Amino acid sequence: MVIDFHTHCYPDKIAQKAVSGLSATGGITPYTDGTLGGLSTLLKEQGVDVFVVNNISTDSKRMHNVNDFAISINGGSVVSFGSVAPFADEAEDELLRLRENGISGIKFHPYFQDFYVDDPRLAKLYDKIRELGFIVLFHAGSDISFEDVDRSSPRRLKDAANALGAFTGNDVVLAHWGASMQSDSVLSDLCGLPVYFDTAFGLGYITEKEASDIIKAHGADRILFGSDCPWSTPERELSFIEKLGLSEDDLTKIRYQNAASLLARHGRAFE
Numbered sequence: 001m002v003i004d005f006h007t008h009c010y011p012d013k014i015a016q017k018a019v020s021g022l023s024a025t026g027g028i029t030p031y032t033d034g035t036l037g038g039l040s041t042l043l044k045e046q047g048v049d050v051f052v053v054n055n056i057s058t059d060s061k062r063m064h065n066v067n068d069f070a071i072s073i074n075g076g077s078v079v080s081f082g083s084v085a086p087f088a089d090e091a092e093d094e095l096l097r098l099r100e101n102g103i104s105g106i107k108f109h110p111y112f113q114d115f116y117v118d119d120p121r122l123a124k125l126y127d128k129i130r131e132l133g134f135i136v137l138f139h140a141g142s143d144i145s146f147e148d149v150d151r152s153s154p155r156r157l158k159d160a161a162n163a164l165g166a167f168t169g170n171d172v173v174l175a176h177w178g179a180s181m182q183s184d185s186v187l188s189d190l191c192g193l194p195v196y197f198d199t200a201f202g203l204g205y206i207t208e209k210e211a212s213d214i215i216k217a218h219g220a221d222r223i224l225f226g227s228d229c230p231w232s233t234p235e236r237e238l239s240f241i242e243k244l245g246l247s248e249d250d251l252t253k254i255r256y257q258n259a260a261s262l263l264a265r266h267g268r269a270f271e
Contacts, residue, residue: 003259003270004051004234006137006175006200006226009039011069019230025145032230036073039229046234049256050263050270052079052226054107054137060088067094071101079268081105081137084125086115092128104266105135110151111143117152117166118159126166135171135266137198141179141186154178154185158193167195171262173224177202183210191217196262198226199254203240212244220250224259 010018015034023030032038036053043051055070057063067082074080082098083106084091095106106129110117117138129136140152150156157174160166178186178197183206186197197218202211215223225241227234241254260270 001050001256001260001270002048002234002238003225003256003263004043004048004227004229005173005224005259006198007039007043007051007053007229008034008055008231009036009053009073010034012036022145022231026231027144028231030230031233034230036078040078042229043234048234050077050079050259051229052081052105052137052259054081055083056107056109056112057083057085058112060085060090063088063090063094067098067103070103071098074102079104079263081107081135083107083109083113086113086119086122086125091125095128095132095134099132099134102267103134104263104268105137107137107139109139111139111146111149115151116156118156118163120164122160122166123164126160126164126170130165130169133266135173135262136166137173137175139176139180140174141176142181152179154182154189158189161193161195167193171265172196173198175200175226176228177206177211177214178218181205183207183214186214187217196222196224196258198224199237199241200226200228201232201237203232203236208240208244211241215244215246215250220246220253221258223254224262225254225256 019030019034057066070080070082082103172195227237
């Protein structure tokens with residue numbers, strides 16, 4: 001079994017525009033057409049049984065529509081995460097709506113949502129997320145579309161944990177091996193904290209030694225497989241992980257067991 005904890009897709013009517021725009025700004029080529037159908041087909045072909053779709057609300061005007069889509073695709077082999085614009089007046093009401101509609105996780109992308117993870121104004125929102133019992137998945141580290149900008153570095157994430165209690169009582173996932181393109185700081189600032197790391201879009205951005213060191217320091221039971229499809233694929237990312245010399249038990253944990261246990265705690269059971 002394989003659970004891909006980090007994927008993206010968009011409503012059919014905007015999918016082409018969305019992937020074209022992101023491809024242009026990030027300088028990367030998508031592996032699907034951006035639709036749920038295209039994503040499902042590729043993942044099934046590459047052996048993925050269950051996948052998490054990370055939806056992102058880039059501003060308060062789009063928030064309701066983004067979450068309507070998240071709710072509409074949630075179910076079966078799809079675990080759909082919602083998103084709230086952090087400083088929107090309706091953010092807490094939207095969290096309640098997501099919870100009432102069976103959404104188990106919230107995705108934050110500090111770059112596309114224009115906020116800093118350690119902004120003190122977020123303390124109340126983090127408290128509400130904890131109260132409602134969501135999984136929280138942060139884009140962590142750098143972003144290829146935002147050069148020389150730091151909104152979710154390991155230092156900021158650690159400050160958010162210490163000063164704002166962002167991780168306390170929450171199941172938190174830090175994407176991209178803890179922090180994209182900042183492996184040294186992951187090892188010094190984040191490994192050992194009570195959070196998960198996903199492996200999304202690691203190939204080409206993290207070395208085998210860096211990945212091995214992170215797994216050793218953080219523990220294989222806190223690593224979730226993720227591809228970041230359509231920007232990479234499960235085959236590519238799993239091939240990278242399988243070169244790290246891990247035991248079969250650790251590979252099994254990363255491929256699906258850790259994710260299955262986490263999702264089961266939040267009402268989505270998969271065997």
